[in-house]
Amino acid sequence: MSRWLADCCACRSATSGSGYHSFRAIARVNVDDGPHWEKSTVHYDTVIIGAGMSGLSAGVRLAYYEKNVCILERHTTIGGLNSFYRLRKRNYDVGLHAVTNYAEPGSKGGPLSKLLRQLRMKWEDFDLRPQLHSSIAFPDCTLRFTNDFAYLLEQVAMAFPKQIDGFNRLVRTIADHDALNLDKRQATSARQVLSEHISDPLLIDMLFCPLMFYGSATPRDMDFSQFVIMFKSIFHEGFGRPFDGIRMILKKLVRHFKALGGHLKLRAGVSEIVQRGGKAKAVVLDDGTEITTDNVLSSAGAAETMRLVDPTRPMVRPKAGDISFVESISVLDCEPASLGHHDTIVFYNDADSFHYERPNEPVDLRSGIICSPNNFDYSRPLEDGRMRITALAEPDYWIDLPEEEYQQRKMEWNDRIIESALKHIPDFRSHVIDTDVFSPRTIRRFTGHLNGCVYGAPEKFANGQTPVGNLYLCGTDQGFLGIVGAMLSGITIANRYLLK
Amino acid sequence: MTGVEIRQAVLEILERIAPDEDLSDLDDAVAFREQMELDSMDFLDIVMELRKGYRVQIPEEDYHNLNTMQSTVDYLTPKMKDVPVAG
Ligand SMILES: Cc1cc2nc3c(=O)[nH]c(=O)nc-3n(C[C@H](O)[C@H](O)[C@H](O)COP(=O)(O)OP(=O)(O)OC[C@H]3O[C@@H](n4cnc5c(N)ncnc54)[C@H](O)[C@@H]3O)c2cc1C
Numbered sequence: 001m002s003r004w005l006a007d008c009c010a011c012r013s014a015t016s017g018s019g020y021h022s023f024r025a026i027a028r029v030n031v032d033d034g035p036h037w038e039k040s041t042v043h044y045d046t047v048i049i050g051a052g053m054s055g056l057s058a059g060v061r062l063a064y065y066e067k068n069v070c071i072l073e074r075h076t077t078i079g080g081l082n083s084f085y086r087l088r089k090r091n092y093d094v095g096l097h098a099v100t101n102y103a104e105p106g107s108k109g110g111p112l113s114k115l116l117r118q119l120r121m122k123w124e125d126f127d128l129r130p131q132l133h134s135s136i137a138f139p140d141c142t143l144r145f146t147n148d149f150a151y152l153l154e155q156v157a158m159a160f161p162k163q164i165d166g167f168n169r170l171v172r173t174i175a176d177h178d179a180l181n182l183d184k185r186q187a188t189s190a191r192q193v194l195s196e197h198i199s200d201p202l203l204i205d206m207l208f209c210p211l212m213f214y215g216s217a218t219p220r221d222m223d224f225s226q227f228v229i230m231f232k233s234i235f236h237e238g239f240g241r242p243f244d245g246i247r248m249i250l251k252k253l254v255r256h257f258k259a260l261g262g263h264l265k266l267r268a269g270v271s272e273i274v275q276r277g278g279k280a281k282a283v284v285l286d287d288g289t290e291i292t293t294d295n296v297l298s299s300a301g302a303a304e305t306m307r308l309v310d311p312t313r314p315m316v317r318p319k320a321g322d323i324s325f326v327e328s329i330s331v332l333d334c335e336p337a338s339l340g341h342h343d344t345i346v347f348y349n350d351a352d353s354f355h356y357e358r359p360n361e362p363v364d365l366r367s368g369i370i371c372s373p374n375n376f377d378y379s380r381p382l383e384d385g386r387m388r389i390t391a392l393a394e395p396d397y398w399i400d401l402p403e404e405e406y407q408q409r410k411m412e413w414n415d416r417i418i419e420s421a422l423k424h425i426p427d428f429r430s431h432v433i434d435t436d437v438f439s440p441r442t443i444r445r446f447t448g449h450l451n452g453c454v455y456g457a458p459e460k461f462a463n464g465q466t467p468v469g470n471l472y473l474c475g476t477d478q479g480f481l482g483i484v485g486a487m488l489s490g491i492t493i494a495n496r497y498l499l500k
Numbered sequence: 501m502t503g504v505e506i507r508q509a510v511l512e513i514l515e516r517i518a519p520d521e522d523l524s525d526l527d528d529a530v531a532f533r534e535q536m537e538l539d540s541m542d543f544l545d546i547v548m549e550l551r552k553g554y555r556v557q558i559p560e561e562d563y564h565n566l567n568t569m570q571s572t573v574d575y576l577t578p579k580m581k582d583v584p585v586a587g
Contacts, residue, residue, distance in 0.1 A: 065548055106520050108537040117517055118541060495544060 042263075043292045044070045046498050047283055049270050049308075050299035052080025052447070053483055054475030056253045058297055058490030058498070060119050063262035065499055070291065071262065072283065074269030078254055080299070080447050081454065081476075082483055084247040087436055090331060090384070094438070094446070095454075096246040097345060097371040097388060098239035100214065101232075101484040102130055102147050110237060111484050118491045125252045128240030129376045131344035136206045137424050138349050143206055147238030160203050170197040179228040182462045182492070190227035191220075205354040210234055210347040212356040213369050213390075215481040217321045217455035219357035226460075226479070233484065239344060241376045246483070269448075270300075273308045273471060280309075280471045295498055299475035299490070301449055302457050302466075309468055320450035321457045322358050324440035326393040328414045331434040332385030336372040339426040346370040348424045356392070363413050364392040365420040387428055389421045395440040395451040410437040455481050464493040472497055501554075501580045507573050513549040517542050528569035550576075554583050 046062055048055045051073035062069040077083055082095040101111045105123035116123060136143045141159055145152040153171075157164040173193065194204050208222070211230040216222045222230070242248050254264060269286040273296055282292040298305040303320040336342075349367040356367075368391040374382050401409060414437045418429065440452025449456070460479030464472045472493050480489035501509065507528075514523055514536075521536045532538050546566060550556045556579050558566075565575035 065552055108518075108520055113520065113537075114539070114541065117519075118545070120516065122519070491541075495541065499548060 042068075042070070044068050044263075044294070046070075046295040046297055047072060047291060047293040048297045048299070049283070049305070050080060050475065051075075051078040051254075051264060051266070052299055052475060053082055053486035054478075054490035055080075055297070055299040056250070056257060056490070057115070057119060057487040058299075058474055058494040059257045059262050059264075060253060060260065061491055061494040062498055063257055063260035064120060066261070067498065069262050070293075071257070071264045072268040072270055072285065072291075073264070073266050074286070074448060075446055076266055078264075078266070079246065079250050081443070081449070082246050082250075082486075083446065084245060084250070088434060090434065091245065091247070092329065092436060093245045093247070093373075096241070096373075096483070097214075097369065097390075098131060098241050098376075099126070099128055099483050100230075100234055100237065100239060102128060102238040102240035111233070111488055112237075115484065115487050115491060118495075119253075119256070119487075121252065121256065126249055127242045127244070129243065129378055131239035131241070132342055132375050132377060134210075134239065134345040134347070135343055136209055136347045138202065138206055138209075138354075139352075141202060141206065145235060145238075147240075149236050152235055156203070160200060163198050163200050163203050166197040166199070167203070170194065173197065174228050174231055177224070177228045179225040179232075182464075182496075188224040190222040190224045193224050193227075201353065205349070207231075208356070209349055209354050209367070210345075210369075212354075213347060215455060215485070216356060217323060217453075217460070217476075217481070218458045219323065220355075223460075226481075229480070229485070233482065239376075241373060243378055243382070245373070249483075270308055273298075273305070273468070275309055275468050275471070278467070279469045283308075295470045295472070296468075297472045297474055297490075297493065297498065299473075299486075301453075301475075302459075302461055302473055302477040303450060304448060305466065305471070305473060305477075309466075309471070319457055319459070321453040321455060322395055322451040323356075324358075324393050324395045324398075324443060324452040324454055325390045326363050326398070326410075326413060326417065326437065326439045327388060327390040328417045329436045329438075330387045330389075330418070330428065330432045332387065332428055332431040333433050334431050335374050335381055335385045336387060336425075336428065337375065338385075339428055339431070341372060341425050341428075342375060343370075343425075344372060344375040346424050348421065350420070350423060359392050359394050362394050362397045362409070363417060365416060367391065368417065368421060370421050370425055384433075385428075385431070387425070389417050391417050391420075393440055395444075395453070398439040398441045399444060399452065401441070406441070410439060411435075413437070449476070464496065501583050501585055503573050503577050505585050506576050506580055507569060509550075509554065510546070510569065510572055510576075513546055513553070516549065517545045526569060528573075531567050532569070533567075554580060556580055556583070 045067040046069045048071045051071050059071045084093050103110045103112045130147050133146045143155045156167050215230040270283045271286050272284040274282040280296045282290050284290050351366040371388040373386045443452035456476035462479050464478050474490045474493040475486050478489045547558045566572045
């Protein structure tokens with residue numbers, strides 16, 4: 001509760017009859033009647049801020065049950081952190097390395113089948129193909145894994161014979177842990193739990209490496225519930241990818257949403273959530289349009305959303321996160337496999353221990369993720385070869401760079417990132433035919449997430465509630481991360497509060 | 501709607517919610533949960549599909565009546581006797 005304290009006070013004073021906010025509320029009544037103020041005539045049951053994975057999924061649920069729902073997206077396209085674009089006649093995915101929580105089509109139970117059921121979508125709509133194999137590469141030790149958990153068990157037993165009993169105990173602890181309970185979440189250090197079972201710090205670091213890279217909003221340690229969610233989604237369930245990338249899933253979601261009667265407005269940024277008496281009444285768009293609604297569901301982030309409620313006060317809390325990445329995307333004139341590279345994803349670390357935190361330099365070259373979208377079990381080759389290499393980045397450096405220097409620095413660091421990854425993959429540089437690089441600055445520009453932060457605030461709001469009665473959070477800051485996580489987050493919060 | 505028609509309506513809802521389940525030999529006397537993978541999210545969906553399709557309201561304290569196909573049909577019969585067959 002205490003993390004909302006600053007905001008609660010702000011809300012209360014905003015409605016106490018004095019102060020800037022209530023003055024604005026009165027002013028609005030006058031402006032409403034004025035000639036310049038465009039007021040939307042439609043009133044919605046729910047307005048959703050953001051057409052990313054979580055917002056779209058929530059929208060589908062609400063529209064399916066005949067709620068009058070509108071998704072508002074500031075950007076010119078859908079997808080948010082997991083969008084897609086075209087550059088120099090080629091298709092790119094913004095965020096997709098792999099969809100976690102892989103399951104064979106038709107399997108029951110598990111997050112993927114759950115979300116397909118909830119969205120009334122079919123396995124073919126996602127068209128996921130499984131990974132080949134991935135690895136965690138540390139100095140002098142490599143663990144390989146596939147979508148078959150038994151293989152990882154063998155790998156651990158082989159590389160860490162003294163630790164395997166402890167590892168098995170950890171696996172049982174994970175199986176017994178109810179990570180999805182939204183109400184009784186206690187913060188428990190995953191490092192603490194792991195150290196009760198495993199004594200070799202190398203194995204601990206190697207387990208953390210992929211789980212942190214793909215889903216930790218907190219530096220150095222994870223909440224144990226989040227560790228369990230990521231462990232299951234990566235090691236137990238594994239990776240898959242649609243042949244056509246994320247665009248296919250997104251387009252199917254939007255088509256479904258619209259067919260159910262949902263409204264989607266692009267280039268419709270929300271600049272304010274109008275609230276009176278602790279209840280959200282309407283949202284105001286960047287162009288001044290006001291849209292009234294019974295409920296607001298926001299995927300913009302906790303700090304970002306509370307700014308919309310009370311833009312006049314800099315929010316003390318909740319704090320935005322600052323874990324962000326630079327990614328180098330190389331287009332090749334051949335498949336990575338033809339150069340001898342068959343891994344789907346390599347999580348690497350070259351330092352004595354693994355450091356997952358905001359780096360001091362522009363990019364932390366000691367560790368990273370190498371993803372080859374070609375290396376999934378496809379029946380035909382992708383259009384071109386790709387290598388995506390991702391590393392931790394210092395947000396302020398990238399966001400503050402002057403425009404004329406930015407392009408040059410991006411290319412400089414692109415070369416350095418590739419060079420440091422070459423310890424783990426064949427040298428593909430003579431095959432590169434195009435390059436794109438994104439940084440925390442890109443992420444902030446296209447998603448509005450402060451600091452270009454990928455996994456949101458370090459503190460999550462699992463039950464989706466805010467100090468404003470009918471304003472709820474979904475997505476990144478509710479706490480279910482990644483593509484599947486974000487979709488489940490939208491579904492869960494919509495079910496819980498907005499279908500009544 | 502008659503009991504038989506209500507059973508058919510519930511079956512169609514289950515097919516929509518859980519398309520991967522084989523419902524051809526569903527035993528009406530055995531709990532749904534014992535015959536198919538249904539979690540609380542799915543049960544909520546049965547309630548909401550009934551509301552959407554047939555305008556029947558089921559208060560939360562009555563959810564336990566949706567345990568088996570037989571108990572569901574018994575519970576719904578008086579509530580849906582005046583509901584016309586959809587379509
Ligand atoms: C580089 C990168 C790689 C990734 N790789 C993977 C991966 O391989 N596998 C995986 O599972 N996950 C991956 N992720 C994570 C995954 O993409 C995210 O967890 C997920 O997409 C988050 O969805 P969301 O709906 O919570 O948030 P977002 O996608 O951020 O959606 C929020 C939306 O709200 C919009 N918005 C914000 N403010 C406003 C406003 N005021 N008015 C209107 N609209 C607004 C934004 O434009 C955005 O579209 C990756 C992320 C990144 C950045």
